[in-house]
Amino acid sequence: MADIQSQPLAEDVPDLSGFAVSIEDIEAAAGRIDGQAVKTPVLRHPLLDERTGARVLIKPENLQRSGSFKFRGAFNRLNLIPEADRPKGVVACSSGNHAQGVAASAQLLGMPATIVMPEDAPQIKLERTRGYGATVVTYDRETESRDAIAKALCDESGATFVHPYNDPGVIAGQGTVGLELAAQAAALGLPLDDVLACTGGGGLASGIAVALAHKTPQTRFHTAEPALFDDYKRSLESGTIQTNAAKSGSVCDALLTEAPGEVSFSILRELAGEAVAVTDEEALAAVAFAFSELKLVVEPGGAVALAALLTGKLPLQGQTVGVVLTGGNIDPQMLMQALGR
Incomplete structure (x- = not known):
């Protein structure tokens, strides 16, 4: 690229120095x-x-x-994970597109991935996430917290959590x-x-x-x-x-x-x-x-x-x-x- x-940067660029x-x-x-x-x-x-x-x-x-587009952010973020931490894998929450982006990126980088997905996610997204080799854990949107499930998975394995959007690397x-x-x-x-x-x-x-x-x-x-x-x-x-x-x-x-x-x-x-x-x-x-x-x-x-x-x-x-x-x-x-x- x-x-x-x-x-060159355009002229009259606003002050963005304080952004993450x-x-x-x-x-x-x-x-x-x-x-x-x-x-x-x-x-x-x-x-x-x-x-x-x-x-x-x-x-x-x-x-x-x-x-x-989710592949872009996922692949960039996973590349920022230190080599020593990569065998522990990654955990992500997603209704499907971030799930597939993370799963595909993890597969390319040889990292295990576990994705927390709503049980009512489109079937094609569930199947393709599994197809990239990720483990899928489903939850009920109305009664369960995906963040709590993801935290428990990270605490158990030491995996890196990759947020779908609130992450500067993503x-x-x-x-x-x-x-x-x-x-x-x-x-x-x-x-x-x-x-x-x-x-x-x-x-x-x-x-x-x-x-x-x-x-x-x-x-x-x-x-x-x-x-x-x-x-x-x-x-x-x-x-x-x-x-x-x-x-x-x-x-x-x-x-x-x-x-x-x-x-x-x-x-x-x-x-x-x-x-x-x-x-x-x-x-x-x-x-x-x-x-x-x-x-x-x-x-x-x-x-x-x-x-x-x-x-x-x-x-x-x-x-x-x-x-x-x-x-x-x-x-x-x-x-x-x-x-x-």
Whole structure:
């Protein structure tokens, strides 16, 4: 990824010195994941531009290794574990995409992995996590604490816990999406006006926001969430971390976090623009649009940013807009539900 890292920093970069994740951290992460993570392309489609009135650049992280952007952060974080601690393995909590990212990274690095996953996670995500060689421990979202289960597993084995989003090493890895997008837009001669990314705990969103603040400081970054789990939107509007009352109940399983991560929120509170939320129906419509028109397989949680664009949640006509499709790990039944609407 030398082409990305060699770019000079943009002028008028805001003071980000107090953040837990720096541009240097993200550029170092780009070096670590180079050769393992897929450098996903930027895609354009005339119909998408026509429908939205914008110049849309799709960043399809559904094409990433393990099926989502999560591989980037997981592989970077696992590489930061000291060699002496690696035989003890790693433990992670996830509804599926972080699970697969950690499991795939651990397999590549020869480390044992145990993943705590909700028992109602999509079957494809459970199966593929096991397929990477990880041990899966399931729990009930409503009655059990995944954090307590993970802590007990770490205490027993001495394994390293890898948080899905509240970890600077994970955030730095996810921020490489922003580095790539900024470089790809520049190569096309299309300075980014706005970027939208699906947001759960905020690891990807905060990493992208830091990268853009350095590389394209004129860009407005926006979080996109399911309407019933819009904790980031409410947190950014209030200036303090807000929680979600529900723990389940949306087709966007990849984004069902209880609250923003403290590390990511401290970044996005300063760098994020207007936040948006979409309904499950809007997310499913975006899944269908991606499949039928863009010929891309995207899960509902991975299509939320596209849904925000398609439904006109933001005034983006005439703008150059980057949209990150964050994952494509969708059960066939859910895809049929989206297409059969």
